[in-house]
Amino acid sequence: MSVPKTEGTSNYEYVTARVQARRAALFDDEDYRKLIRMGPGEIARYMEETEYESEVNALGSRYDGVDLIEHALNRNLAKHFNDLLRWADGELYEFVARYLRKFDAWNIKTVVRGIYSDADSEAVEEDLIYAGEFDRQFLERLVEAASIEDAVEMLDNTRYGDALAEAYEDYDATGVLIPLENAVDRTYYEGLMSGVTETDNRATQLYVEFLQAEIDFRNARNALRIARSGADLDPADYFIEGGELFRASELSQLSSGVDELVTFIRDSTYGEDLSAALDELERADSLIGFEHALDAALLEYSDHLSHVFPLSICPVLAYVLAKEREVDNIRAIARGREAGLSEDEIENELVIL
Amino acid sequence: MYEMLFAFVNAVVPLAQEGAAAAEPAIPASAAAALAVGLAALGAGYAERGIGSAAIGAIAEDESLFGTGLIMTVLPETLVILALVVVFIVG
Numbered sequence: 001m002s003v004p005k006t007e008g009t010s011n012y013e014y015v016t017a018r019v020q021a022r023r024a025a026l027f028d029d030e031d032y033r034k035l036i037r038m039g040p041g042e043i044a045r046y047m048e049e050t051e052y053e054s055e056v057n058a059l060g061s062r063y064d065g066v067d068l069i070e071h072a073l074n075r076n077l078a079k080h081f082n083d084l085l086r087w088a089d090g091e092l093y094e095f096v097a098r099y100l101r102k103f104d105a106w107n108i109k110t111v112v113r114g115i116y117s118d119a120d121s122e123a124v125e126e127d128l129i130y131a132g133e134f135d136r137q138f139l140e141r142l143v144e145a146a147s148i149e150d151a152v153e154m155l156d157n158t159r160y161g162d163a164l165a166e167a168y169e170d171y172d173a174t175g176v177l178i179p180l181e182n183a184v185d186r187t188y189y190e191g192l193m194s195g196v197t198e199t200d201n202r203a204t205q206l207y208v209e210f211l212q213a214e215i216d217f218r219n220a221r222n223a224l225r226i227a228r229s230g231a232d233l234d235p236a237d238y239f240i241e242g243g244e245l246f247r248a249s250e251l252s253q254l255s256s257g258v259d260e261l262v263t264f265i266r267d268s269t270y271g272e273d274l275s276a277a278l279d280e281l282e283r284a285d286s287l288i289g290f291e292h293a294l295d296a297a298l299l300e301y302s303d304h305l306s307h308v309f310p311l312s313i314c315p316v317l318a319y320v321l322a323k324e325r326e327v328d329n330i331r332a333i334a335r336g337r338e339a340g341l342s343e344d345e346i347e348n349e350l351v352i353l
Numbered sequence: 354m355y356e357m358l359f360a361f362v363n364a365v366v367p368l369a370q371e372g373a374a375a376a377e378p379a380i381p382a383s384a385a386a387a388l389a390v391g392l393a394a395l396g397a398g399y400a401e402r403g404i405g406s407a408a409i410g411a412i413a414e415d416e417s418l419f420g421t422g423l424i425m426t427v428l429p430e431t432l433v434i435l436a437l438v439v440v441f442i443v444g
Contacts, residue, residue, distance in 0.1 A: 017410030
């Protein structure tokens with residue numbers, strides 16, 4: 001299962017025009033400010049008057065409250081991302097499909113976690129997002145897998161097969177899911193970068209740089225988490241290849257202390273973009289704040305790229321990121337309201353540009 | 354696209370040089386004017402290709418953009434009209 005080689009030229013004009021229109025239709029500050037004051041029922045009703053109308057209507061009879069919102073969000077996300085694949089041709093299709101494999105990785109992890117925690121298959125199925133490369137039938141069979149071993153076996157002839165089979169031994173020995181999840185993430189990121197690094201197209205070069213930034217951030221995030229949790233793990237085991245910032249060996253040294261890591265990032269090429277995030281980390285000592293600042297930095301960078309190179313993969317990527325962010329934000333608001341968090345607390349959970 | 358232009362130039366330049374030797378234009382003035390219009394139309398067509406597909410994309414998202422999309426799509430058409438002026442000057 002890999003992205004099929006597509007013939008023909010890329011139709012950047014068509015896809016970016018549609019994507020920009022959809023990007024403009026996403027919720028803005030004003031919408032979020034209204035949503036923060038609403039209860040789950042009201043949020044669902046509010047969503048019914050926007051973009052999410054058909055999903056909310058279709059699912060309204062089966063779910064209510066936060067579940068309704070969550071399922072409507074997932075379904076809407078899948079719809080939009082499938083649209084992207086439907087429109088795109090040529091090279092553009094390949095780029096988009098590569099990036100959307102993120103949801104395959106998400107689905108595999110969901111299934112594995114579901115089996116691990118003995119959740120019933122229906123509940124797991126509801127949490128899948130059908131936006132990746134795996135088709136619905138395959139995912140349905142995967143959900144029915146009786147054990148993690150079965151699931152790994154079913155994934156054997158996908159791109160995740162080898163990495164998962166290897167990680168399964170680790171899992172068998174230790175009984176924790178981290179090796180499996182890590183194998184999936186790694187395979188995803190490595191597939192993302194392969195074959196695109198050599199190009200003379202400036203926009204594609206920037207796309208590669210962007211992906212490298214994403215991998216670097218992911219590595220930094222993992223290292224920080226390990227450093228803060230104080231767990232006796234070797235971060236090099238969880239290192240994702242393809243980034244610019246870290247080497248695997250450096251990472252294990254750096255993750256011994258948060259301060260050293262922060263200084264290292266500050267001196268790197270990302271120092272300027274992330275200074276706000278790093279200040280936040282030092283000031284409030286909050287990892288969540290730092291992670292949100294990382295997300296915001298990525299989002300801002302992708303937006304910038306999409307203005308500079310309107311006829312390239314960049315606007316599509318910016319849209320994908322912004323849409324994911326919107327879904328995450330709405331989910332955070334709905335869950336936050338349900339849990340009875342105050343408006344300020346919810347606002348801290350949101351990433352708004 | 355570019356290959357075509359090169360081929361065209363390669364074909365025309367020797368013709369022009371021969372013509373210069375005979376102190377006479379290689380192709381008649383009216384044919385040159387016709388060529389100017391044709392090339393301008395080619396350029397306009399190529400420009401409209403991109404604009405048209407973007408316009409269709411925008412209209413698919415928001416039907417009220419039909420008018421704007423249409424105008425933007427035919428804007429390069431002015432190039433052809435300008436090129437037509439050459440026909441009147443020459444002819």
